[in-house]
Every structure is written in C-alpha cells, then in structure tokens.
Amino acid sequence: MRTIAERTAKSLLCGLALLACLGGAISISAQAQDYPNRPITLIVPFPPGGGNDAMARIIADKLSASLGQQIVVDNRGGAGGVIGSRAAAKAAPDGYTLLLGHTGTMGINPSLYTNPGYDIRKDFAPIGLIAVMPMAFMTQPGSPYKTVADLIAAAKKEPGKINVGSSPKGTGSHLCAELFMASAGVNMNLIPYKGTAQSLTDLVGGHVAVACNIIPPAFGNLKGGTLRALAVTSAKRSSHLPDVPTVAESGLPGFEADLYYGLLAPAGTPRPIIDRLNKELRAALAQPDVQARIANDAAEPMSSTPEEHGALLDRDETKWSTLIRKLNLKID
Structure with a gap:
C-alpha cells in the first residue's frame, strides 16, 4: 500500500500536468484571439505574373481587409515551385507564413522531384480551397x-x-x-x-x-x-465553355485532370488560427468581385473546409504519383 506521502506526490504531479495542459490551451486560445497582430507573408512559389500569382493577389487583397493586417505576397520561384513550398513547410507554425498551394506543388512535385524537401501530408495544414481550373x-x-x-x-x-x-x-x-x-x-x-x-x-x-x-x-x-x-478535363463542364463536353462525358468515365489552388499553413499551426483563416477565406470567395476576378482567369471559385481541402490534396497526390511512377518520371 502506498504511503500518504506517495499519494500526495502523485496527486501533485497530476495537478501540475493538468495545469500545464490548461496553460498550453489558454496560451493557444489567447494567441488565436490576438491573431493577427502583424503582417502575414503569403509565399507564392512561382515568379510574378502567372496564374498562381494572380490567384494569391486576389485573396491577399480581401484577407488583408478582413483580418486588419497586410498580407504580403512573397514570390519565391524556382524548381517548379519546390523552393517556395519548402520554405513555407519550414516556417514557424504561427499563422504568419502561409502558402499558395497548387496542383503542381502539392499533387505532382512530391513524386516528380527526387528530394522536394517537404511532405504534403506531414508538413502542411490545409486551410481551404480557392479555385479550380480545368x-x-x-x-x-x-x-x-x-x-x-x-x-x-x-x-x-x-x-x-x-x-x-x-x-x-x-x-x-x-x-x-x-x-x-x-x-x-x-x-x-x-x-x-x-x-x-x-x-x-x-x-x-x-x-x-x-x-x-x-x-x-x-x-x-x-x-x-x-x-x-x-x-x-474537369469533372463537370466549365462555365466559360458551357457547350464543350467533359472528357468523362466523351467516353472516358471518371477522367478528371483539374488544376487546384488552395491556401495552406505550416503543420502545427493552432486550429483556432486555421479556422479563422478558413472563415475569412470562404467569406472572400462569396463576394461577387472576387468571383469575377477568378472567372477572368477562366477558373471557378471553390471554397471548402480544411478537411475537404486535405481530402482533395490526398486524392490528387495519389492519382498523380501513381502515374508518375508508372512513367518513371524524375527530376533531380
């Protein structure tokens, strides 16, 4: 039988562990309530002027206004998007570094490059989809x-x-x-x-x-x-070419090869911050002027929950990695 001293010591240790957990939860909650209190960097892993850059700037404009802090677009091109994506994966998980994700960087590069330096399932926290382009x-x-x-x-x-x-x-x-x-x-x-x-x-x-x-x-x-x-190549017809059938309609059921854009944060970013960003992103995508700007790039707005975004990333990477391995494609 344990002594009173032993029971007291165990109770004290349990209490300290509980306080540590509560303290951590309170700290994360306070951090989220205070978020953001300084500018946010949105890494675009491609040079200025392309589709990824355009999509990032559409979203950055709206989120800057709704969050009350400037979102600075940081173009870090190179190696087909690997350099910028790798930098985002290694950033502090505090909500102040975000990544504009794309099918190329999230679905294709992890298998195409010998050493991309990031894992889409381990190194990123999906925030939400932005658009799909067939x-x-x-x-x-x-x-x-x-x-x-x-x-x-x-x-x-x-x-x-x-x-x-x-x-x-x-x-x-x-x-x-x-x-x-x-x-x-x-x-x-x-x-x-x-x-x-x-x-x-x-x-x-x-x-x-x-x-x-x-x-x-x-x-x-x-x-x-x-x-x-x-x-x-999309699962459904494009609103920009409504009279053009899909490949799936034309004799290849299930065929789909879209390009997706989404917003991500480094893994470990507190969930309250992810939820806040998702809420503001979805609100931005519901605005007519944002929808019009996305439509100008022949894309379709596509909002989602973080979980839906993550599920799509998983399916997309699985599809393209299977094909890449079959073709034996590799870039060092």
Whole structure:
C-alpha cells in the first residue's frame, strides 16, 4: 500500500500536468484571439505574373481587409515551385507564413522531384480551397477529330502517329495528356514545349494535331474560331465553355485532370488560427468581385473546409504519383 506521502506526490504531479495542459490551451486560445497582430507573408512559389500569382493577389487583397493586417505576397520561384513550398513547410507554425498551394506543388512535385524537401501530408495544414481550373484538349477548326471518341479511334488505328502538344514534362498539361493516353489505352506522339504560347502557336499552325492546355492563354483563339475545344478535363463542364463536353462525358468515365489552388499553413499551426483563416477565406470567395476576378482567369471559385481541402490534396497526390511512377518520371 502506498504511503500518504506517495499519494500526495502523485496527486501533485497530476495537478501540475493538468495545469500545464490548461496553460498550453489558454496560451493557444489567447494567441488565436490576438491573431493577427502583424503582417502575414503569403509565399507564392512561382515568379510574378502567372496564374498562381494572380490567384494569391486576389485573396491577399480581401484577407488583408478582413483580418486588419497586410498580407504580403512573397514570390519565391524556382524548381517548379519546390523552393517556395519548402520554405513555407519550414516556417514557424504561427499563422504568419502561409502558402499558395497548387496542383503542381502539392499533387505532382512530391513524386516528380527526387528530394522536394517537404511532405504534403506531414508538413502542411490545409486551410481551404480557392479555385479550380480545368484544362482542355484543343485542335484546329478543320480537324478531322470532332470529338474525343474520334481522337481515340484514330489513335488506336495509327498508334504513335498523332502529334499532341503540351507544356514541359512534369507539368499539369503534360501529365493530363499522359493520363488521357493511359485511360484511353492509346499511344500518341507527345511533344512537350517549353511553354504554352509556343504550343498554341504550333497548334494553330497545324504542326501538332491536338494539344492539352490550360484555357486562359487559348481563350481568344477559342472564341475567335482559330481553335476548337474537343473537351474540358474537369469533372463537370466549365462555365466559360458551357457547350464543350467533359472528357468523362466523351467516353472516358471518371477522367478528371483539374488544376487546384488552395491556401495552406505550416503543420502545427493552432486550429483556432486555421479556422479563422478558413472563415475569412470562404467569406472572400462569396463576394461577387472576387468571383469575377477568378472567372477572368477562366477558373471557378471553390471554397471548402480544411478537411475537404486535405481530402482533395490526398486524392490528387495519389492519382498523380501513381502515374508518375508508372512513367518513371524524375527530376533531380
């Protein structure tokens, strides 16, 4: 039987542990109530001027106003988004460093790069989705391929003969084309260009028969009739091209290859701060001017809970990593 002294000592230790827990909870609560009390850095892991930068600035403007503190966009381009994402993963988990996440950095790079320096499931806390952008398979207006079914039939008849343009290897555009070929069971001659502009120029000129590209750079061609969209890669039709079917509707059920944008924080960021940021982000995405600015980039606003954001990241990374391993793609 334990002595009174032993029981007293144990009670004291339990009490001290409880006080420590309560103190930590109170500290986190106080930190969240005081948040934010200084400017917040939003890392964009790409140079200024692109889609990621535009999306970040749309959100930064609104969150700066609602949070009462400036959100400073910090462009840290390099290595396809790896450098900036790695920096965000290693930042203090206090809510003062955030990351603009993208399909490339969250879904593709972890498997594409030999050592990305971050793990999307261990190093980040999802805050919420911002938008989704579909890609599209495009061709010339006089092309014999009127539908995706036509393209698949032709590819099966002449394996490796149809030239398909895309962005550089490892990008969303390139992997979209690879996913299409894998899903349809066809072999086409994939030609990766250094950039979307060159790919579109060769497509308009007839040097490639088909291309998989994001919609914004091709929007003028699509509306002007110098290019024709066969199908969009999203699960549902794009509001910007409502008459264009999805690839899934066109004979490949379940096909989906969207580009997602979302807001993340370093893992360990207190949940009350995550919840506050999610609340303000969702409020911003509900505003007509934000929706209009996102629509200008041919994207669709897409709000979510942190859990929904995390689930999508998990599904997306699983899908692309499976394909990357199958293709044996690696960047050192």
